[in-house]
Amino acid sequence: MKIRLLIMPIFVALLLMATIFGSFSGSHKVSAAALCYGDSCHGKNPNTMGCGSTAYYGAPIKSLYRNGVKIGEVHNRYSGSNGCLAQWERTLNLSNNQYAEGSIRWGGINYNSGWQTVSSPWVIGYGATVYTPMYGTNSGIGASLNCGSLSLSGPIYPPNPPPGYVSGTYKTNNCQAN
């Protein structure tokens, strides 16, 4: 009986330590699990599907200027085969509070088969971003046109929904193909 009385507190103490520290070390080993892949990512958001944690820049980062001052950037973002196998557009604000829009377009020489868009209903601060839902296919990271713009005056929206397509000044100044 005395032995049991001695062992029990030790057991409880060990269990307490194992529960606390074991749980901590375990939580640090949880891997970032992507919740979709290729086709199944299409139309879904990269942040909620866990795709951002494996994301990189997939095309030239396009600088946006207003009156010679850099105000933001257009990004093509992708998560490779070790993540979600999908891509999306992200618009970065590099000025005071602005509204932002962005789009990723694909298909044909005019990238006008389909698109995903984003438009911020609120102003976003310096260094903040908005991003579109994903364009994903099981065949890989395909060709896309990524566009975005920023506005001080109010919410803005991507122009020319497919089958329309972007061209001219907007395409030159606001878009980047991957």
Place this chain on the structure above:
Amino acid sequence: MKTRIVFSLIAIALVAGLILVTLGVPPAASNVQAVELSRGKIATPTPLPTAIPGVSALAIQKYAQGSKVITRQKSGFDISAANFRYENEEIKVDVCFQLPSTADWRVWDATLQTKSGNLLLSTIAPRELTETLADGKRRVTTYENGVSWNDIPHDGQPDYLCETLAFFSPTAEIDLRGIDLTQVSLVIQSIGALPREGQECAFYLETVQSRLDAKGLGIKLDCVSQEGGAQVVIARKPENMSQSDAETLVSKESIESFIVQGPWIFPSSSQ
């Protein structure tokens, strides 16, 4: 009675463990700035002290096209540049640097100084990226004709990024074709790693908030992760501080949280 006591103690231990895990309290021995991507925390942009001289210079060799490689060290690590050239109505130069962490690094800001005036960044194009995968292999991603990657056995070398910086003239008065490319200087003011998608709120509520708290600014941030981005708001500020001033302070602290300042200066005459 004794059995009840024992079971009570076990229950208390389990509940205590559960509460601590739920709160996300780090283990006492852990580095509070540890990279923990899976839980939404972002990598600190502070360069690791393991920067290995020569990695950037080695990486850029294949893009140098016979030109001399210029390497500059600042803030604890090297950036190499090579191949100043006129191409598609822009002036371009290639750069490579060892990745300071697993965060999403890139050249953040740069200018090209010429005798006619400064040229502005048009694009920053990724050329080659290496990353160490979870299975220990090394992924080499290239961007020449779309995104393509090749997984190879890891050679133990640090991961690096190569980019092409393209510059344009902000005024019609500077004729890019007339610029003597042996007399220009690339100035990389900073490199940076924005929080990845889904990590924005952790960035603002942990990294930026802790910087604000450390300075005793009395600003409290709130952040909601939504589809398409995160909405960051100033939840509380001192009464005598304007909203604009508070936003400026938040911007300043957030920028300083994700960039590393240079400058790294590369005179092309060194080629």
